[in-house]
Amino acid sequence: MKKFLLAIAIIGAFATNRVSAQGCGGAPSDEGLKMFGFLQSQYEHHFTEPSKNSFTFERARIGAMGKIPYDFSYYVVAELSPFISANPYLLDAFITYDRFNMARISVGAFKTPFGLETNTACNGLMTVYRSTATLQMVAPFRDMGAMLLGGNDTTFISYQLGLMNGGGLLKFDNNKKKDIVGRVVLHPWEFLYIGGSFRYGYPSYLNDKDTRTTIGGELKLKYRGFTLLGEYIMDEGDYNRDLGGGCSGNLIELGKERSGGYVTLAYMTKWNVEPVFMYDFFDSGNATGYEESNMTFGVNYFFNDWTRLQLNYVYRAESPVEIPTDEIVVQVQVKF
Numbered sequence: 001m002k003k004f005l006l007a008i009a010i011i012g013a014f015a016t017n018r019v020s021a022q023g024c025g026g027a028p029s030d031e032g033l034k035m036f037g038f039l040q041s042q043y044e045h046h047f048t049e050p051s052k053n054s055f056t057f058e059r060a061r062i063g064a065m066g067k068i069p070y071d072f073s074y075y076v077v078a079e080l081s082p083f084i085s086a087n088p089y090l091l092d093a094f095i096t097y098d099r100f101n102m103a104r105i106s107v108g109a110f111k112t113p114f115g116l117e118t119n120t121a122c123n124g125l126m127t128v129y130r131s132t133a134t135l136q137m138v139a140p141f142r143d144m145g146a147m148l149l150g151g152n153d154t155t156f157i158s159y160q161l162g163l164m165n166g167g168g169l170l171k172f173d174n175n176k177k178k179d180i181v182g183r184v185v186l187h188p189w190e191f192l193y194i195g196g197s198f199r200y201g202y203p204s205y206l207n208d209k210d211t212r213t214t215i216g217g218e219l220k221l222k223y224r225g226f227t228l229l230g231e232y233i234m235d236e237g238d239y240n241r242d243l244g245g246g247c248s249g250n251l252i253e254l255g256k257e258r259s260g261g262y263v264t265l266a267y268m269t270k271w272n273v274e275p276v277f278m279y280d281f282f283d284s285g286n287a288t289g290y291e292e293s294n295m296t297f298g299v300n301y302f303f304n305d306w307t308r309l310q311l312n313y314v315y316r317a318e319s320p321v322e323i324p325t326d327e328i329v330v331q332v333q334v335k336f
Contacts (some may be wrong), residue, residue, distance in 0.1 A: 044331075077093075107147075132281075147162040218231045227265070
């Protein structure tokens with residue numbers, strides 16, 4: 001462990017300016033060296049039969065980002081939570097040629113450029129957990145590849161276009177084909193973002209015939225303290241049965257066609273208290289007819305820009321047979 005953390009520190013010592021942030025590190029740095037990370041300590045109570053509860057780390061990450069003269073930057077993040085893996089492992093690691101804002105090139109391991117929720121940093125989610133639709137249909141969340149990208153949250157248009165292995169986090173390509181993944185977001189007004197994503201590839205091991213096609217649409221609206229998020233995803237064909245990418249959850253058996261989405265509404269009060277509600281739904285398309293309709297009732301309290309408390313009650317309704325899987329989760333997050 002000491003050698004692993006020392007290696008991260010040495011990497012960070014050479015960092016300088018800004019990078020393209022496909023990972024969980026937040027905004028690029030203009031200050032030279034930037035070491036960063038966050039801890040998410042939480043308590044979970046599961047209303048299963050029998051019930052269970054535990055204190056855990058949802059995530060514990062440390063990283064470095066910076067610029068190397070004159071037009072290159074890099075980004076490195078490691079996951080340290082023992083509840084995700086018994087051993088620390090590399091989560092993101094990519095190099096970016098970023099001379100031109102509208103035409104940057106990244107190569108390495110990074111988040112799959114698909115969808116709003118996937119590309120929202122884990123420490124910026126309004127609810128503790130992502131929607132079931134995103135977890136099931138966008139997986140794997142991280143992959144190896146090369147990406148052309150341009151723009152940011154302030155430009156009228158931003159885009160990402162990736163050529164990926166398709167095998168998941170830090171894995172050698174499992175077939176002779178590559179996956180194509182892309183996302184475009186329009187920002188016509190200060191309060192509105194509208195986007196779409198697609199993926200086409202070959203997800204199965206040693207299989208160059210069975211394909212997968214995924215498309216999605218997204219909406220983000222922020223106005224006078226209100227935030228409205230929405231996303232709808234359609235997915236068909238074969239699929240990768242490895243979730244990967246540092247995100248919690250378990251993949252279920254999927255049918256040939258599946259779909260789902262979510263809507264999230266939040267309001268930031270003057271007391272730094274943010275009530276949140278999310279409704280998400282998912283149709284697996286499998287032979288059992290498995291579907292989910294979930295509601296998350298939550299409240300976030302921001303002690304400051306770096307420290308947040310989240311309280312969520314997650315109501316899960318499965319069909320055709322509903323099982324007791326509701327959950328209360330309390331999470332304290334510190335960013336540094």
